[in-house]
Amino acid sequence: MENRNLDVAIVGGGISGSALSYMLSKYSDVKTIGILEKYETLSPLNSNARANSQTLHCGDIETNYTLEKAKLVKKQANMVVHFADQVEKNDFLYKFPKMILAVGDEECERLEKRHHDFAEDFPYMELWDADKIAEVEPAVALKDGKPRPEKILASGCTNEYSAVNYGNMSKALIAEARKGSANLKVSLSTQVQNIRKTVEGYELDTNQGTFKAKFVVVSAGGHSLLLANQVGYGLDMSILPMAGSFYYVPKMLNGKVYTMQNDKLPFAALHGDPDLVELSKTRIGPTALVLPKLERYTGGTYLDFWKSLKLDRKVIKVFWDLMKDKTIRNYIFRNFAFEIPWLRRRLFAKDVQKFLPDVKPQDLEYASGIGGLRPQVIDKTTMQLKLGEASIVPENENLIFNMTPSPGATTCLGNAYRDAKIVCERLGVPIKRQKIVDDLLGGEDLPD
Numbered sequence: 001m002e003n004r005n006l007d008v009a010i011v012g013g014g015i016s017g018s019a020l021s022y023m024l025s026k027y028s029d030v031k032t033i034g035i036l037e038k039y040e041t042l043s044p045l046n047s048n049a050r051a052n053s054q055t056l057h058c059g060d061i062e063t064n065y066t067l068e069k070a071k072l073v074k075k076q077a078n079m080v081v082h083f084a085d086q087v088e089k090n091d092f093l094y095k096f097p098k099m100i101l102a103v104g105d106e107e108c109e110r111l112e113k114r115h116h117d118f119a120e121d122f123p124y125m126e127l128w129d130a131d132k133i134a135e136v137e138p139a140v141a142l143k144d145g146k147p148r149p150e151k152i153l154a155s156g157c158t159n160e161y162s163a164v165n166y167g168n169m170s171k172a173l174i175a176e177a178r179k180g181s182a183n184l185k186v187s188l189s190t191q192v193q194n195i196r197k198t199v200e201g202y203e204l205d206t207n208q209g210t211f212k213a214k215f216v217v218v219s220a221g222g223h224s225l226l227l228a229n230q231v232g233y234g235l236d237m238s239i240l241p242m243a244g245s246f247y248y249v250p251k252m253l254n255g256k257v258y259t260m261q262n263d264k265l266p267f268a269a270l271h272g273d274p275d276l277v278e279l280s281k282t283r284i285g286p287t288a289l290v291l292p293k294l295e296r297y298t299g300g301t302y303l304d305f306w307k308s309l310k311l312d313r314k315v316i317k318v319f320w321d322l323m324k325d326k327t328i329r330n331y332i333f334r335n336f337a338f339e340i341p342w343l344r345r346r347l348f349a350k351d352v353q354k355f356l357p358d359v360k361p362q363d364l365e366y367a368s369g370i371g372g373l374r375p376q377v378i379d380k381t382t383m384q385l386k387l388g389e390a391s392i393v394p395e396n397e398n399l400i401f402n403m404t405p406s407p408g409a410t411t412c413l414g415n416a417y418r419d420a421k422i423v424c425e426r427l428g429v430p431i432k433r434q435k436i437v438d439d440l441l442g443g444e445d446l447p448d
Contacts, residue, residue: 009213013037016219025180038191051372076414097255099156222294222375244286
């Protein structure tokens with residue numbers, strides 16, 4: 001990378017960093033942008049298709065969302081759809097049937113109420129009885145070839161975008177960013193080790209030498225907090241890395257089947273998905289496991305975890321409060337058991353049978369090397385686990401640290417739009433806000 005003097009340095013070449021480079025290059029007057037990625041490829045970790053559930057979260061089948069959150073997420077998800085319409089080759093966005101499945105009288109009653117509450121904002125969602133479910137997903141509605149005995153109900157659709165290969169989308173974003181007005185440089189195998197404030201901006205020390213930037217945006221997962229701590233920010237935060245594992249069964253589902261969320265649990269409910277990179281299989285998960293590292297399937301990062309955890313009585317109190325709740329405690333212990341080779345298939349099969357009643361333990365294959373690691377933030381001031389998005393945006397500094405998007409990569413363009421507005425305001429350069437609204441938001445802006 002020849003030009004080491006940048007207007008904006010983006011640390012991390014995953015979906016978040018790629019989306020911001022696209023937003024700034026196409027829709028602002030920022031002149032030079034550099035992406036610094038420590039691995040040899042773009043989207044090597046959580047944005048890779050093998051590291052996430054490949055879902056375009058629209059708020060329609062996620063029962064842990066309030067209506068207000070679902071409406072916002074829908075707008076951000078539609079930005080991905082509008083982007084796909086603009087690219088010459090869309091090899092990342094797909095349509096599959098999708099549904100929320102309710103099992104038993106109590107869940108069916110809750111789902112029916114939710115469906116009607118959400119109907120105005122999600123008019124394409126239909127309420128399906130057992131017969132309709134059997135048409136769309138026979139393996140869900142039938143047990144031993146006959147209608148299953150429990151009452152089942154679903155809220156679903158068959159012709160909406162539902163799946164994304166975010167690794168491929170990252171590459172498309174970079175390709176489109178290169179067509180923009182900015183000079184975009186991507187530096188791979190470049191690990192940022194330190195950020196220093198200078199009179200003119202910031203210096204980033206890397207294994208490939210020093211880069212200078214007027215503005216720095218760090219979108220490096222759990223490592224974002226470490227870099228923030230180096231310059232004195234985020235010291236009241238701690239990281240709890242949650243790993244999600246998956247299982248494969250032979251292809252049994254035609255689309256995405258989500259189950260009703262237990263409101264007491266802060267983690268995603270079990271679901272089944274088509275796998276975009278293993279087309280002959282259905283992927284089921286995720287399990288939830290705390291791992292003492294910041295990256296799932298790479299060597300090291302254990303020491304980085306302990307630095308980010310900053311273990312003290314406040315962090316211990318958060319863990320203690322979580323473990324005091326019987327529902328959460330049992331969930332955590334059960335998910336630990338899912339990692340025990342001789343036990344996990346039998347235990348997991350019982351959970352899977354809620355939406356695939358014919359599944360047997362021998363049908364399940366542990367998806368080795370599949371699944372990512374999502375950093376959850378502990379707020380040491382309030383002594384609470386904060387689920388969802390976490391960012392640090394210091395006042396009067398040209399710095400942003402993004403630790404985890406919410407919900408997942410779906411909001412990459414929405415978050416990029418938010419960050420781009422901050423970058424442009426603080427650098428004093430124009431942003432083409434109305435063009436973003438017209439191109440990516442269907443004419444309706446996101447709330448500030």
